[in-house]
Amino acid sequence: MTAFQLTPIGTSPAWYNPGEPNSGFLLEGNGTRVLVDCGSGVASRYLALFGADKPIDAIVLSHVHADHCFDLVPLKYGIDFGTLGSWNPELWLPPGARERLTKLVSAWDEDFSYFEETYDVREFGVDAAFDVGPFSVTALDVPHYIESKALRFELDETSFGYSSDLGPTPAIAPFMHGVDLLLAEAACSEDIDLDVPGRGHITATEAGRIAQEAGAHSLLLTHVPEELDYDRSRAAASAAFHGGPVHIARSGERYDIARRLAAVS
Ligand SMILES: [Zn+2]
Numbered sequence: 001m002t003a004f005q006l007t008p009i010g011t012s013p014a015w016y017n018p019g020e021p022n023s024g025f026l027l028e029g030n031g032t033r034v035l036v037d038c039g040s041g042v043a044s045r046y047l048a049l050f051g052a053d054k055p056i057d058a059i060v061l062s063h064v065h066a067d068h069c070f071d072l073v074p075l076k077y078g079i080d081f082g083t084l085g086s087w088n089p090e091l092w093l094p095p096g097a098r099e100r101l102t103k104l105v106s107a108w109d110e111d112f113s114y115f116e117e118t119y120d121v122r123e124f125g126v127d128a129a130f131d132v133g134p135f136s137v138t139a140l141d142v143p144h145y146i147e148s149k150a151l152r153f154e155l156d157e158t159s160f161g162y163s164s165d166l167g168p169t170p171a172i173a174p175f176m177h178g179v180d181l182l183l184a185e186a187a188c189s190e191d192i193d194l195d196v197p198g199r200g201h202i203t204a205t206e207a208g209r210i211a212q213e214a215g216a217h218s219l220l221l222t223h224v225p226e227e228l229d230y231d232r233s234r235a236a237a238s239a240a241f242h243g244g245p246v247h248i249a250r251s252g253e254r255y256d257i258a259r260r261l262a263a264v265s
């Protein structure tokens with residue numbers, strides 16, 4: 001069986017759940033480590049979990065909201081001046097990210113070369129698969145407050161899908177068709193007005209519906225504010241997923257993507 005594993009590094013929404021960094025998810029396969037998103041607190045937590053002698057080979061950003069990219073900065077300094085000097089990660093950016101990151105670092109009078117001097121910067125599109133280490137990756141435009149890309153990773157016969165932050169869209173379930181493990185955000189309360197125009201997040205029920213329509217084997221929820229009640233979110237997603245296995249992603253847990261999660265009663 002292919003060794004394709006996921007370790008959530010951080011799963012908080014745009015604010016912190018206690019003890020959880022913002023978004024960051026480590027994929028491991030064929031000896032390659034790929035970090036999907038790099039929100040605040042992710043680099044420190046990664047080092048605590050894996051250590052400096054386990055370099056990240058590539059970082060792929062879904063979008064450049066703060067909770068998905070801010071730790072690119074301290075990670076850069078760790079590589080430039082700290083204990084991570086042997087690291088040389090690729091940094092895969094979605095369309096438009098270069099301009100937004102340039103605006104970010106202009107706050108301290110830097111330009112985009114600030115990132116290029118540390119990271120091997122690559123850019124991906126949404127019209128063709130691209131290879132990150134052993135993974136074949138595809139991206140889908142999803143509605144959010146800025147450009148956001150759902151991502152799908154394939155390794156041999158095993159597939160992993162990440163919703164990124166997104167509002168409701170009929171395109172997401174076909175994009176995630178048949179994935180072994182779907183990691184979906186569920187930041188919205190079930191109690192809000194779901195018809196609000198331009199909504200940029202989904203509920204746990206909607207995440208469960210995506211898993212059901214996609215024919216996903218298992219569902220992990222992330223970006224769930226603790227105050228929404230994890231048990232309630234998990235139950236709502238599982239009900240929409242026709243009782244399918246649903247877990248709440250937590251930092252440091254490790255999942256074998258090819259193996260179905262156990263159903264939670
Ligand atoms: Zn977010």
Ligand SMILES: [Zn+2]
Nearest residue numbers: 063065144165
């Ligand atoms: Zn976002």
